[in-house]
Amino acid sequence: MRLLRAVCTAVPRGTRTCSGGTHNEVRLRFAPSPTGFLHLGGLRTALYNYLFAKKHGGSFILRLEDTDRSRLVPGAAEGIEDMLEWAGIPPDESPRRGGPFGPYEQSKRLNLYHEATQTLLESGAAYHCFCTPQRLELLKKEALRNRETPRYDNRCRHLSSAQIQEKLSKNVPFVVRFQLVEGAHSFKDLLFGCIHHDVASIEGDPVILKGDGFPTYHLANVVDDHKMAVSHVLRGEEWLVSTSKHLLLFRALGWQPPSYAHLPLLLNKDGSKLSKRQGDIFIQHYAKSGYLPETLLDIISNCGSGFLGNQMGRTLPELIEQYDLERVGTHSALIDLNYLPEYNRIHLSKRIDNLDSRAELVTKLQTLLQDKYKDMTFNKDYIEKTLILRKGHLCMLTDLLSPDYSYLWVRPSIHLKDLHSLSSEAAEIGSLVVGILQKSQNDTNVETLNKDLKVHLQQLKATKYSVSMKILRRILSGLEAGPSVAEMMVALGPQESIARIHNALSS
Structure with missing residues (x-):
């Protein structure tokens, strides 16, 4: 899909009115699909939303977009919120915490999507589509054979009311599609600037309500952003091409859209995409391996942009203070995980310097030592003294359980x-x-x-x-x-x- 820069005017921000009332508050959402566990790229998106919200005294929302029921991973929904809390960036509103705009799982908000769909059908902005999967597959194969981009040919857009009612009366399976309006539509992205994307000339009319009664992402995120009074949407760059489509939906429903900023991708140091097949990109992996939450927040923010230069060792309060969306560039952020131990060494030293966090480390290390050396007891004062002496030498707390440090806990047998x-x-x-x-x-x-x-x-x-x-x-x-x-x-x-x-x- 082709995106063109254009001269346009930003959508004016002002008082937003939704079903929950009138709000001037800055409200941002992190809206992952629980089709997998939270990984580094997702954590970075969550962090940038959290920082923007806290910088401007607003709210950070976790919304689970779980309408693709066939791809849900058991435990992923709970795991995502667990890892946000572990990382120190807990949501203000979420499935677990609740809030004034709940529920915060899309599968529990179907009535809202059906209401919006009915509004679009009544206004003529949407229509029933009765095309079979077989026909759609033939269209796709024909396009590929002709070396064209597959797209729906909008056939059912032209059905008469009588034809539609006849098919509905016979219970013919259907989906609901949104009618894309032709013509130039420009919008201002807070990072990429003014974008022109004539979506109707490139794509067929998209499905907004599936045959199983669940919405697609396009409808659900528009409805929820409006109903939850979301003021700013910070999401991955991959959604930039869909934004024109979403703005058309906002317009058709008569709602004011939020401001959009599309964050550049987080990539491996060689420029390749982070893949969920890489077991070591999941946050649980790092938590279980003993890495500190602030270590991950530091490295994912330091490898990109949005802050005052490259400074290893920034804490969350420092990230909030320095964060400026205008400093975020449009180039992909390359992350070199080989530096992760060094980041952890810096943050572990900071924790050892702090009396409260040092006490937590002592208690944790005492538990680890007692698990390793079953019949021994360990003095907390000695453990604390050891941590202070080895500060700056340790990358991980668990380093002190390695054979190189066993002498600290067990007398060697030397003759x-x-x-x-x-x-x-x-x-x-x-x-x-x-x-x-x-x-x-x-x-x-x-x-x-x-x-x-x-x-x-x-x-x-x-x-x-x-x-x-x-x-x-x-x-x-x-x-x-x-x-x-x-x-x-x-x-x-x-x-x-x-x-x-x-x-x-x-x-």
């Missing part, structure tokens, strides 16, 4: 004979370090401890300083590599470090 292969002075090295730790007690810090270790261990004649570090690392952690010895000792504390050295030297 003196295992250390003799590195140096015959292993026992002397251990004794020297015990003396250092006993003198320093709880005043130990990484910088001071590093200096003390170098002063004493570099005096050994038979063992290089680097070898001494290998021996101490083995004693403290059982690892060949990892954090510095001083960092390990500070993390473990003087008493536990001394206990591990004594265990190794006496075994």
